[in-house]
Amino acid sequence: MAVYAIGDIQGCYDPFRRLLDKIKFKPGKDKLWIAGDMVNRGPDSLATLRFIKSLGDDCISVLGNHDLHLLAVASGIRPAKKKDTLGPILNAPDCDELIHWLRYRPVLHHDKRLDITMVHAGIPPIWTIKQARLYAEKLEQALQANDYRELLSYLFTNDKLNTWDKALTRRARLKMITAYFTRMRFCDENGKLDLENKTAYARKDFYPWFQFPDSPIYKETIVFGHWAALEGITGRKRIHAIDTGCVWGGEMTALNLKNFQRTSVPAE
Numbered sequence: 001m002a003v004y005a006i007g008d009i010q011g012c013y014d015p016f017r018r019l020l021d022k023i024k025f026k027p028g029k030d031k032l033w034i035a036g037d038m039v040n041r042g043p044d045s046l047a048t049l050r051f052i053k054s055l056g057d058d059c060i061s062v063l064g065n066h067d068l069h070l071l072a073v074a075s076g077i078r079p080a081k082k083k084d085t086l087g088p089i090l091n092a093p094d095c096d097e098l099i100h101w102l103r104y105r106p107v108l109h110h111d112k113r114l115d116i117t118m119v120h121a122g123i124p125p126i127w128t129i130k131q132a133r134l135y136a137e138k139l140e141q142a143l144q145a146n147d148y149r150e151l152l153s154y155l156f157t158n159d160k161l162n163t164w165d166k167a168l169t170r171r172a173r174l175k176m177i178t179a180y181f182t183r184m185r186f187c188d189e190n191g192k193l194d195l196e197n198k199t200a201y202a203r204k205d206f207y208p209w210f211q212f213p214d215s216p217i218y219k220e221t222i223v224f225g226h227w228a229a230l231e232g233i234t235g236r237k238r239i240h241a242i243d244t245g246c247v248w249g250g251e252m253t254a255l256n257l258k259n260f261q262r263t264s265v266p267a268e
C-alpha cells in the first residue's frame with residue numbers, strides 16, 4: 001500500500017487524473033491525501049469534487065480557503081467572485097450532496113502510524129501539535145454544527161483580527177484558527193499574520209510560518225499546500241510544501257509519504 005499527498009488541485013481535473021495515472025494510484029489498495037483547495041479558478045471543479053468524493057475512505061482531504069469560499073457561496077453568505085469557476089458545482093443536481101460532504105471534511109489530518117500531519121496552509125509556530133489538533137477539532141465541530149451559516153458569515157467578515165490570543169471570544173478564536181490553517185503564509189513571532197503578502201519574500205518582522213529559529217511544531221512532519229510561490233521548498237526536512245502551482249500553469253505534484261519522493265505532471 002502506497003500513500004500519496006497531492007496539493008492544490010483547484011479544479012484541474014485533467015492534470016489530477018494524469019498524475020494519478022503516473023503514480024499508478026490504485027483505489028482500494030493505495031491511499032490518497034489531498035491538502036485542500038480542491039476547487040476554484042481551474043476548469044473543472046465539479047468533476048474534481050465528484051471524483052474525490054467517490055474515492056470514499058481511500059482519500060482523505062482537508063479544507064482550504066477556496067473550499068471554505070465555496071461553502072460560503074453555496075450557503076448564500078458570500079457572492080461569487082469574478083475569477084470563480086464554481087458555477088457548474090452550484091448548478092449541479094448533486095450540489096447539496098457535494099456541499100454537505102465538503103462541510104464534513106476536516107481542516108487537519110494527523111496519521112498516528114505514519115506520524116504525519118496535513119493542513120492546507122500551515123500550523124502557527126506559537127502552537128504545539130497537540131494544540132493544533134485540539135483547535136482543528138473545535139473548528140470542525142463548529143463547521144458541522146446546525147448553525148454553521150452564522151459561523152461562515154462571521155469567518156468572512158472584514159475586520160482587523162490577525163493575532164492569536166486565548167482571551168479572544170469563541171468565534172474570534174475560530175476565525176484565527178481558520179486563518180492559520182487555511183490562509184497563513186507569513187506571521188511574526190507572536191503569531192500575528194500578514195495575510196496580504198502572497199510572494200515568497202517576507203516583509204519586515206514577518207517570516208514564513210516554518211522559518212522561525214525554533215518551534216515545537218518543527219519536530220513534526222507536516223504536509224501543506226496553499227503557497228505556490230515556494231515552488232515546493234521550505235528549507236526544513238520535515239515540512240513539505242506540495243502546491244506547485246498547477247492552476248497557474250505550473251505542475252501538480254504527488255508526494256509519496258513513505259519515501260518522500262515527488263512525482264509531477266505539467267499543467268498542460
Ligand SMILES: [Mn+2]
Pocket residue numbers: 037064065066120182225226227
Ligand atoms: Mn489556498
